Amino acid sequence: MWGGVRGGGLFPPVNQRCAKVLLGLLAANLILALQTTAALSGEAVPAGLATERTDLNPKDMARVEKIVRPTTDFSKAEQFERMQGGAGTSEKRINQDAFSQSSANITFEEEGTFKLGNGMFRKLWVSSPSSTQASDGLGPLFNARACQSCHLKDGRGHPPEGGTDATSMFLRLARTAETAEEKAAIADRKVLNFPDPVYGGQFQDLAVPGFKGEGQMVISYQQFPVQLSDAKTALRWPIYSVADLGYGPMDPKTTLSPRVTPPMIGLGLVEQIHPADILANADPDDKDGDGISGKPSIVRDHKSGELTLGRFGWKASAPSIRQQSADAFAGDIGISTPDVPKHWGDCSEAQTACREMPNGVQERLGATEAPDPIMDLVTFYSQNLAVPARRDIDDPQVLRGKQMFYEAGCASCHMPKFVTRRDAPNKAQKFQLIWPYSDFLLHDMGDELGDGQQVGDATGNEWRTPPLWGIGLTKTVNGHTFFLHDGRARNLAEAILWHGGEGQASRDRFAALPAQDRDALVKFLESL
Structure with missing residues (x-):
């Protein structure tokens, strides 16, 4: 208290x-x-949204x-x-x-769990097949090899400035719902949006050996003048595009949403x-x-399918730390979890070669590359x-x-x-x-x-x-x-x-x- x-x-x-x-x-x-009830567009308030x-x-x-x-x-x-x-x-x-x-205020025993979770958060994943025992499964397409690579020192990411890389910043890809069926799917919270048909929901500039990344993010800036009470100043207005596309043209209706990684505290x-x-x-x-x-933001829980409150992410699209972590494992690193069991990560259906690459599942450890014990540790670390x-x-x-x-x-x-x-x-x-x-x-x-x-x-x-x-x-x-x-x-x-x-x-x-x-x-x- x-x-x-x-x-x-x-x-x-x-x-x-x-x-x-x-x-x-x-x-x-x-x-x-x-x-509040009216704020939910007249639908019944889910049990988790008292x-x-x-x-x-x-x-x-x-x-x-x-x-x-x-x-x-x-x-x-x-x-x-x-x-x-x-x-x-x-x-x-x-x-x-x-x-x-x-x-x-965590206990001595929990401090040990926190440190193990920190180890999993810093864990560098490698491509499959590998001689390692449960560190393979990276990609095939990815933005980073570890959670810590994006969440630098558990803090805030940055755009590539002065020659630094774009590891802690990436582009989300999506288009607006067009058909009545697509609009209904979003209204029913079955999907959040619709990814690019080739490049998926996230633009990934890195790939495992022998494979090709999706391309490069390009940023240019324009001046945006601002008047203060006692002076004039100028902000910088970013313009985003992509270059060196590895798998053909992107759908012209696909939008590019830049995101830096947010701090992990609290x-x-x-x-x-x-x-x-x-x-x-x-x-x-x-x-x-x-x-x-x-x-x-009302979203569906991955596991239960129930409607609940989204509270994590730049657009409040995740209802829990575990779900946010599972989405990041799949989208950022290409690692499957019990919550998001996609061994191929964000490879789209059009990227058939990507989906056919070897994965890192170790049957003796579970059916996914990051089974429940890993997810439990990473979740506890992130919660504390x-x-x-x-x-x-x-x-x-x-x-x-x-x-x-x-x-x-x-x-x-x-x-x-x-x-x-x-x-x-x-x-x-x-x-x-x-x-x-x-x-x-x-x-x-x-x-x-x-x-x-x-x-x-x-x-x-x-x-x-x-x-x-x-x-x-x-x-x-x-x-x-x-x-x-x-x-x-x-x-x-x-x-x-x-x-x-x-x-x-x-x-x-x-x-x-x-x-x-x-x-x-x-x-x-x-x-x-």
Whole structure:
């Protein structure tokens, strides 16, 4: 638990704009909790998507409601704010390994499991056939040989800059549903979208020996001028294409969606946010008129086939860490798992030679290349990567920046805090006050950030609100400051200035701030 939560009394006064924003957030939570069923387009709410918290007794519910209220006092840090990952927060020395620490509240035995999972996460897969015992099965087409190759130091990927490779960035391939049958399949959540008929759902630039990769991603940039309150600046607008195609032309209707790998920290805590707390903030029809119309991503669980809430990935297309991991094994590395038993990875039906290549199944270990024991270890590791403790929470500039963050309306989507489920299966994630700064909903971010690619409930302009915890340590851990889904933003200020659509009003407020207040807001983000 988060510790001794004590009473708070009346909130101190703040300026009118901030008060309006915060009152709007509180009112929206109360109203939208009653609208959740309608937010699911009139269909029955799946059992896993309860619209009320059934894990809390009335006393606990009152405590939770009180502790997650948005603050209105920016004169000091909030109680427990430093421990943004709850009791599992890592307080170890900040260095390049800051995202690779285990949850501080797991047991000694679980620490051993975490380390074994780390070994599986770093495991380099090789092509088949091989003399190894359970390390073969790579590809035949792939983007990386290990999970760690994409999730560098368990942190944020980057576009290829200054001659660096594109291992931590790739292109998703898909086209829009065209026929009534295809549209029905998406509406019924049987599929997320439709891949390229030849190149599949992911563009893979690497291949096993004797085989040919699919081609190369090409990025060029144009200048995008921006006016601030006191100066002009320019963002860089990326343009994506492919070259050296190895298997003929790509379907002209196929869209290219660039994705950098997101940080791995806090995933197990996100998994244990009660669905009701996420759905309560959904407002797909913007009934409160605030310009924010987040909607949930409803997907099917691979194993059960049941409808559930998507909360992982840039478009919230995965409902669980295990499913996200299985999809990555298949799409990124070409490794089959019990959840996605495709020995050929992302090789399409048109790539017959690819599908006929040898695979790495060891019958004595199971029917897939990464059987359940491997999946269990990788999942546990991913669930228990700790969130680092906040820094400089009492710094006057940080507190000023936090106030600017709230006043600009950023907290409408980047919701500061949740309390995880009381009935979480692992004690380490149970009933924790966490500060992810996300609502885990889909939002229209405007044409400039759009990729034209539908992914389940997410349109081409919609993206899941990414959590902000740990964002200020990107430079320390990964040696760069590239942000957003494709790394186009070269710093945090540029990331804000790219916001459009539902984020346009907040972006405009940020641009209109005096330089010192913009700097303070960025300083606040850097403290997360």
